[in-house]
Amino acid sequence: MTSAPMKTAQSTVDVVGIDCRFPAADSPEDFWDLLVRGEHGVSAVPPQRWSIDDFYDPDGGPGRANTRFAGFIDDPETFDCEFFGIAPVEAKAMDIQQRMVLHTVWRALENAGLDPRSVRGSDTGVFVGVMSSDWGTLHLADYAGMSAQRGVGNGFCMIANRVSYQLDLRGPSLAVDTACSSSLVAVHMAASALRNRECDTAVVVGVNLMLTPALSVFYTQAGLSATDGRCRPFSGNGGGIGRGEGVGAVVLRRSEDRPDDAPEPYALIAGSAVGQDGRSNGLTAPTRWGQERVMTRALAAANRTAEDLDFIEGHGTGTTLGDMVEVRALRGIVAGEPTRTRILGSVKGNIGHCEGAAGIAGFIKACLALDKRIVPPTLFADEENPQLDLASHGLRLAVGAERLGRGQLYAGVSSFGLGGTNAHVVLASPERTRRPKGKGTLGVLTVTANNGDALARNLAAVSAGIEANDWLRQCYSSNHVKSGLGVRIAIPATGASALLETLAQADRRAAAATKTPRGARIVFAFTGQGAQYRRMCVDLMHRLPAFGTHLQDVDSALAEITGSSIIAAIESGTDAQGRSLDDTAVSQPALFAVQIALVRTFADFGVRPAAVIGHSVGEFAAAVCAGRMAFTEAARLVSARGEAMQAVARGGAMLAADCGYDTALALAESIDGAGIAAVNGPSSVVFAGAADAVDTIAEKLRADGVRVKALTVSHAFHSALMAPARAAVRDAAAQVTAGADDAVRLPMASTVTGALLEPGDLTPEYWARQVTEPVLFDRAARALADLRPTHVVEIGPRGVLSGILRASAALPDSTILTPIPGEKSDGLEFAATLASLWESGVDIGWSALYDRGDHRIRRLPGYVFSDGERFLVSAASAGLTAPVRAVAGQHPGRPAKTVASTTDPAQTDPSSVHSAVTAVLGDIGDYRPADLRPDQDLRDDLGFDSITIMQFADRIAPRLGLAAAPGPEQLHSDIRTVGELVELVTTLMKENQR
Incomplete structure (x- = not known):
């Protein structure tokens, strides 16, 4: 008797990520290819698993299996322990199923469009279906070889807990064992947890690995084993179960929470249910009524009927009784006569019965089928069991791959447990959304x-x-x-x-x-006048939407002050009054606008400076960036400054020279009418003053073999000839800076004083001095050295200061970056600046680089883990009766680690604290001491945890003769690296000697 249907459908859950490894299929792509081609992954028992001759008997005698075949995956023992920061000694002690799951979950999260590191600390849940552990059978009976790592390396719960621990996930974390239905029951539990808001993301895994013939012998003795190791679902030639192994993981999320840029889900979980057979005619015997009941409940939860299903991924093991019961249960959920036929299949024909991973295998197959709108062929469809009478039940087997129709599709997935726990999930195809691609080019x-x-x-x-x-x-x-x-x-x-x-x-x-490295410190260097040119940054406006938006905003604000558009002046070369972009009244606001827009654009990417420096007019944008002036105040002042300097009678000259400051000062003092306008480096100065005086300086320097270059300017900037503009600038500054809050903000190196600004330095007199006094750029840059900047980013339309800084070596340890090098800049250099900063450890918010149409996550190839490390103990390598301890510390391809001999006294001297610490770390973690570096993170790189902390404390004390071992609280504190651990032990040694 079936239960009444539920009245309210369950909310849908997205299947957003998939990864798997099954026989003859190392990825979802391989798995789908295997299914569509109608092939299988069954092979002879690999000799490294167990010696088949010791356990094979075609007649299935006591203690023997009746088959030499099953579905095996290749190289399950490979494990990238370094990637997960797990010490080799712990990797050896872990159930291989734990290792397989770690790899697969990581790749499934990536497949879901998630950076696995981004879910750290989240309430993501982990639900693992598993029904056996041959690893535990081999290891836990070896009492002499028992270790702390071996203890936590086994147990079903630890498979889920290992994932949650390694990825720092805080949601539900549990293992599910309902025998063959374990992983589909886990899917149901995860979907329920999402609907109940116990977690926002859930990872569901099914895993199975055959290291001993134990279950093969059991199936034989129970009369369930196929002699050829093949499952033949719904076939008249089905001879029983063929075993399989593998691992599959899916990532689930509530459909209502789907991010706008998320990849399309593979399928939707519309409803699911779990039930039990109850008291059947045997603990392991299935019942039609139990299966019918759970399918009815799942359909009701999805607000669907069996008539809605387009195909059914059945449990289908190929046993006569099991297939018959399942087909009759399917017939029972159809109300009246079926109006159409549905495709029936079972993945077990391709990969065998994967036991704890069987449910997830069928679930993944169904999700891929809905995603691609193709149902793979049902193997052995040409041998259909006539006794099942599928046609009258509204069912048929797919002889070949069949394309499904348009519109909403539905599929049912069944998985029935050996002890009677049944699960059924109703899947739906997602509604596809087409988005036009963006117009970006960066x-x-x-x-x-x-x-x-x-x-x-x-x-x-x-x-x-x-x-x-x-x-x-x-x-x-x-x-x-x-x-x-x-x-x-x-x-x-x-x-x-x-x-x-x-x-x-x-x-x-x-x-x-x-x-x-950690802790990048960025200096923004703001370019001065002379860097402007027609159409500066216009290409970047079009290629980088964020920059274009910010420049337009700044332009609108400046237009209220200047009365004309800066962007129009940049594009045409003249402003609304017909003044050239090179005129001071136009160029200075234009440079200011470009620089403010660049600062705001970098902020969109998460790039913010730790300090600033500005060359001449660049100090205005620098002051805004540093938080020492409000944007509006600076805009008014820079506009007033440009107008005041423009009003000064044209005349004078400027000369760049490759000479030192002392030489320049002596020349300037010896010739009336000339002075130093800028000191850009140890051998780079600029002279300014009356034209004849500057010409005289140029002749003298040329005669001495010094390279000089006359600058094309309208005025002799930063000279006494600009004195008429001082009063106007001072008056304007008095108006806009009154009440300005320039309490300590970002450090700002002043090119007026050549030192870091103090609070209150930006007075009206400061801005007046800036008009006529030299730009002390080199001295100001060197004042930043104590801040130890890692990068200097030039903020301006041309790479001027970048070359000066490289030539002067004022900040020798800083990487100099030029996001806009000049007229031919096409935006690539801006992107390269972001790339360089990101490679150096700056967290970049990349979204602002792209047009909205390109904000769509595509599935990329999963992480490729190292296969160089192998940790395998199986029945073949350990022997079913031999002590496992004899081989548990070894694995193919990895030599046993010993203390390396070296001529370095710090490594060979027994009294060396460094040598002692690395020797103990190597001993407890199975590392080569010579490979351990001071900067290695104890936890993230070496797997230093509560167990190894206790082991280290116990072993370091006698090795160094400490009166007392370091307490766990000391080692648990802020000790992060090998070097810090050495320092701690050194301190303890000194205290011990007192």
Whole structure:
């Protein structure tokens, strides 16, 4: 008797991410290809699993299996322990299923359009379906070899808990064991948790691994095992169950929470249910009524009927009884005579019965089928069991791959547990939304990894998937999915062909990359007058929407002050009054506008300076950026300054010379009418004054072999000839700076004083002095050295200060970046500046780089983990009766780690604290002490946790003769790196000696 249907449909849940490894299929793409081609992954038992001759008997005698075949995955023992910061000693002690799940969950999150690091600390839930652990069978009975790591490395709960711990997920975390239905029950539980708002994202996993023949023997003895190791679902030649293994993970999220830029979901969970057979005719015997009941409830939860289903992914093991019961249950959920036939299939024909992972395998198959609107063929459809009478039940098997129709599609997925716990999920196809692509032309492809080799490996994988017609969305996707790890590379481009060309040459740079340093300190350097030119930054306005928007906003604000449009002057070369862009009254507000727009644009990307410096008129935008002047006040003052300087009678000259300050000062003092206008570097000065006086200086310097260059200017700026403008600037400053709050904000190096500004320095007199006194740029830049800036970014339309700083070496440890180098700048340099900052550890908010139409995450290739580390103990390598401890510390391809011999006294001297600390760390973590670096993070890089903390404390004390071991609270405190641990132990040694 079935229950009454529910009255209210469940809210839908998106299936947003998928990853899997099944027999003959190492990825979702491979899995789909296997299904569509109608192939299988069944093979003979690999010799490294167990010796089949010791356990095989075609007649299925006691303690023997009747088959030599099953569905196996390749190399399950490979594990990138370094990536997850898990010590080798712990990796050896972990159930291989834990390792498989870690890899798969990471890739599933990426497939969902999420950077796995971005979900740290979130309430993401982890639900793992699993029904056996051969690893635990082999290890937990070896009492002599028991260790703390082995204890926590086993247990079903620890598979889920390991994921939550490693990724720092705070939502529900549990393992589900309902035998064969475990992972589909986990799907139901995860969907329920989402609907109940116990979590906002859920990861569901199913995993199964065959390391011993235990269940093969059980199935044989229970009369359930197929002699050829093949499941033949709904076939007349079905001879029983063929085993399979693998791992699959899906990421779920409430449909109502779908982000605008998220990838299209594969499918929607419309409803689901779980139930039990109750007291059937045997604990392991299925009942039609139990299956019918759970399917009815799931359909009701989805507000659907069986007539709505387009296909059904059945449990279908190929056993005569099981298939018959399932078909009759399916017939029972159809009210009256079926009006159409539905396709019936079972993934077990392709990969075997994956036990704890069987449900997730069928679920993933159904999701992919809805996504592609194709149902793969049902293997053995040509051998259909006539006793099932499928046609009269409204069912049929797919002989080949069949394309589904248009409109909303529905699918049912069943999974029935050996002990009677049944699950059914109703899936729906999502509504597809087409978005026109954006009109942007700038993109930056980002890839991260945990070391250089991994970076090169993953860069190659991402590069191989670049599509010329969608490269911008792929760049956008990489920024959001592939940017969270410590070793980085960024490739800026203005087109697909340029991107591919750069990628082809980037492998060596990627391989040589190292961990990104922390704590970038950026200086913004604001260019002075003379950098302007017609159409400056116009291309950037069109290529970078954010910059164009900010420049228009600044232009509107300035137009209320100046009475004309700065953008119009930039584009045409003259303002509304017909004045040239090179006229002081026009150029100074124009430079100010461009600089403020650039500052605001960088802020959109999350790039903000730690200090500023401005060259002459550049000080106005610098002061705004530093928070020492309000934008409106600075705009009024820079406009007044330009007008006042424009009003000064034209005349005078300026001369750039490659000579030192002392030489320049002596010359200037010896010739009336000339002075020093700027000191840009140790051998770079600018003279200004009366034309004849400046000409005389030029002749003297040329005679001494000094290179000089006459500057094209309207006035002798920063000289006594500009004195008539001082009073007007002072008066204007008195109006706009009254009451200005210039309490300590960002440090600002003054090119008037050559020192860092103090609170209250920006007085009207300061701005008056700035008109006639020399620009002490070199001295001001050197005043910033104590702040230890890592980068200097020039803020202006031309690379002027960049060259000065490189030549002067005033900030030798800073990377100099020029986002707009000059007239031919096409925006690529701006993107390259962001790329360089990001590679150096600055967190960039990339969205502002792209047109809104390109804000769509595309699925990229999953992370390519290292396969160089192998940790395998199986029945073949351990022996079912031999002590596991004898081999548990070894694995193929990885030599046992010992203290390396070296000539470095710090490593060989037994009394060296450094040597002792690294030796103990190497011993407890199975690291080579010589490989341990002071900057390595104990937790993230070496897996230093509560267990290893206790082990370290216990071992370091006797090694160094400490009276007392360091307390766990000391090691748990702020000790983050190997070097800090050495310092702590050194301190304890000194205290011990007292």
